[in-house]
Amino acid sequence: MRAMLLFLVIAFPFALTAPAPAQEKLDPAAINKRKTLQLLEAAAERYRTFYKPPEKTFEYWVAIQFEMDLGKFELAALHLKRMLGKDETPGVKFDAPADLDKALVALEEAEGISAFLRLQRVKLWSDHPPFHQEAVKNADELVERVTKAVKGYLSDKARIQKYIKQLDARTPEERGYALIQVLRSGDYAVPELIETLRTQFGKSIFSRAREVLLRMGRGPVPIYLEIFKDAGDANAEEFRLAMLDLIHDIRDDRVVPYLWHMSAAKRYPESVRKKATQVLSSLLRTPQQNLPDPKVKLTLMAEQYYQHKYPFSQDEKVTIWEWDGNRIQPPIKLNPYRAEEFFAERYAREALDLDPSYKPAQVVFLSLMLDRTYRPKIQTIVGEPLPPNLQKLLTSIDTDLILRVMERAMEERQIPIVLPLIKALGERGDSRTIQANPGDQPRGIARALYYADRRVQYAGMEAALRMPSSSVPPVTADRIVELSRRFLASELKPKALVAYAPAGQEQPSRQTLKDLGFEAELAVSAKDLFDTRGRLKAPFNAADYDFLVVHKGLAENDFAFAYGQIRRDYDLGGMPTIIVVDKAREKAIKKFVARDLGVIVITDDKFTADGAFKDLLDDHLRKISIAKLTDDERRLFAKTAMDRIYKMSRGEITGYDIAPTLDVVKTKVKTPEFGLQAMEIVGRFPGRAIQAYLAGFVSDPNEDIKTVRMPAVLELNRHMQRNGVLVDKNQLAALKAARDAMKGTPLGTELNVTVSMFSRTGAPLTGRDLLNFQRDAAPVPPPMPKEEKKDN
DSSP states (O other): OHHHHHHHHHHHHHHHHSOOOHHHHTOHHHHHHHHHHHHHHHHHHHHHHTSOOOOSHHHHHHHHHHHHHTTOHHHHHHHHHHHTTOOOOTTOOOOOHHHHHHHHHHHHHHHOTHHHHHHHTOSOSOSSHHHHHHHHHHHHHHHHHHHHHHHHHHTOHHHHHHHHHHTTOSSHHHHHHHHHHHHHHGGGGHHHHHHHHHHOTTSHHHHHHHHHHHHHTTTTHHHHGGGGSOSSOTTOHHHHHHHHHHHHHHTOGGGHHHHHHHTTOTTSOHHHHHHHHHHHHHHHTOOGGGSOOHHHHHHHHHHHHHTTOSOOOTTSOEEEEEEOSSSEEEEEEEOHHHHHHHHHHHHHHHHHHHOTTOHHHHHHHHHHHHHHHHGGGTTTGGGSOOOHHHHHHHTTSOHHHHHHHHHHHHHTTOHHHHHHHHHHHHHHTOGGGGOOOTTSOOOTHHHHTTSSOHHHHHHHHHHHTTSOGGGSOHHHHHHHHHHHHHHHHOOSSOEEEEESOOTTOHHHHHHHHHHTTOEEEEEOSHHHHBOTTSOBOTTGGGOOOSEEEEOSOSOGGGHHHHHHHHHHSTTTTTSOEEEEEOGGGHHHHHHHTTTOTTEEEEEGGGOSSSHHHHHHHHHHHHHHHSSOOOHHHHHHHHHHHHHHHHHHHHTSSOSOOOGGGHHHHHHTTTOTTTHHHHHHHHHTSOSHHHHHHHHHHHHOTTSOIIIIIHHHHHHHHHHHHHHOOOOOHHHHHHHHHHHHHTTTSHHHHHHHHHHHTTSOOOHHHHHHHHHTOOOOOOOOOOOOOOOOOOOO
């Protein structure tokens, strides 16, 4: 018997720790329920025996701390859950949400936020994973709730106003307590303190509010910096003088940018201007007579913001507390780029307010305004008219200013600024903007025609065609024709030009670019790419490339010359360029091309269609071209080019030789979109070859009658009437055969006119034709309707 009892004593603990049945392992809900019941029973036993169960937030908080100190984290987690009101067990009591928040504020004031953060540092609340995960979530929620409750309490406007009024209470104890409470609110109290200074000048509360701001020091200064800019309250003399005194005592030089305009603008009282100058002198430690001209300083700051030279963190938004002239408004948060625009526009505007005729301020202000307007819609600007107000402005301001802004924007590749200015110059019709100074580089519209950006070239072409033909120099007219040819030849599929591809790597190069979404054209050598004059050879001179690849199949000694030749070409020179090199030459080539905008150097192992190279290429194209050319833009360029060539061929636009476009126009003859215009353009070129070309279309029975043969015969007839009959006997026979085959059709009628022009009809032939003429057979009359029988 004793042996049996000993066995049971030994075996019982093992039975408690033995694995649960397989069925229970597969049922997490059952395990969770059992664990919860065990925890609740342990808690009930502990507090039934030793303590009163918590019911209020303070009691739960004490219980949490107590259990954590004893290492009973599972019980502490249960109290945390109940304190947050998440336990629906019958009989469990806890505070309502509003009372919970009040208690949390009191606890934070007494113990600080660190006491709550301690909960987030617990590594293991329970060995039961669901309990642990729930406790971690509840700890995070509690910290977030405390933070929100304290913020709501400290930022409560009524509470802050109450304690600011008590700053002027009768007893030192009341004033001291009020000071502590206002200081505790910190930044939240600043707008109300500023409002007190603005409205209570000359009263005792004024000096007490000022003292609070002095005690706060430099911390809250950014909140009221906007007070120092003009916002319609320039005549609030006493308030401004008081704020200038305050900032002088705090010694915060962040106010300096705000004081340049205040120190010089006539809208401010003289006392305010003098005080602002004194504060500037003191903060900058510079005698007043040595301070720079405010308009110059403001323009310089606007330039620095415009050029992105201020070190805003790219990961954080910039907070600006706006001042409406009466109160500090809730803050606005701007991303770094938008903040740069905000301050650049402000300082440029203030510089112009001081001196509207100051050209540097005009330049930065106009540049910023255009960039802000058009950068977001760069892909639609070429096809849209200028907005009415902007059109009115740009067509009335000084042309020299427009040229100055445009030249700078071209140097900095600010395409959103260049495009609207070119449009405006075209609408103004000022012929000076298309003339190149003797011995000097072209400027204005003339330079746009050679600028390495297709949008700019297109805008320049359209603007130049608005000018009187007599004002367009011959070289410029030739360039316009060349661009028209290039735009017409372009295709919707993006293209890339690969120069100097190594022998044996032509197909891999094509495949790499194809996988990236580009059709590749290869020029293996300089002989393939350039003619003896250093100009691009066909077909490269009519292509529309998105970027250029200079591959490593170029001898080391030839690189400098070949690269220089590419950079001198005005269609390739400024194009986004990828230079592919061996690893050994990477550093040397990077150093050689370091100053060239739009050029990046990579090793040949990175010239693959993987994600890294795709991202590199996308970023590079975006940097140079702002945005990729869209299919709609390509269609617009091609359609406009065809329209312009068509009008030139008809004499509606004079002074342009369209002969270089003939080869490209011929390729458009069979296209539905351009076929009719292309056929008419071809028909207006003189010469035997053109007439033979048209006769070939007309006499070929395989050609589609509607889209090709009929337009071709009309142009052939007109060509013969203008230039005489130039086709040979074989083509004459083919045309006669086509006429006989198409007898009785509109095409046959036109072909009869064609054949009749091969010999001049004299009187004898005319008489014979008259005698042999036979009337066309009369049409058979329709049968008479049968008479209906009448009923008797």
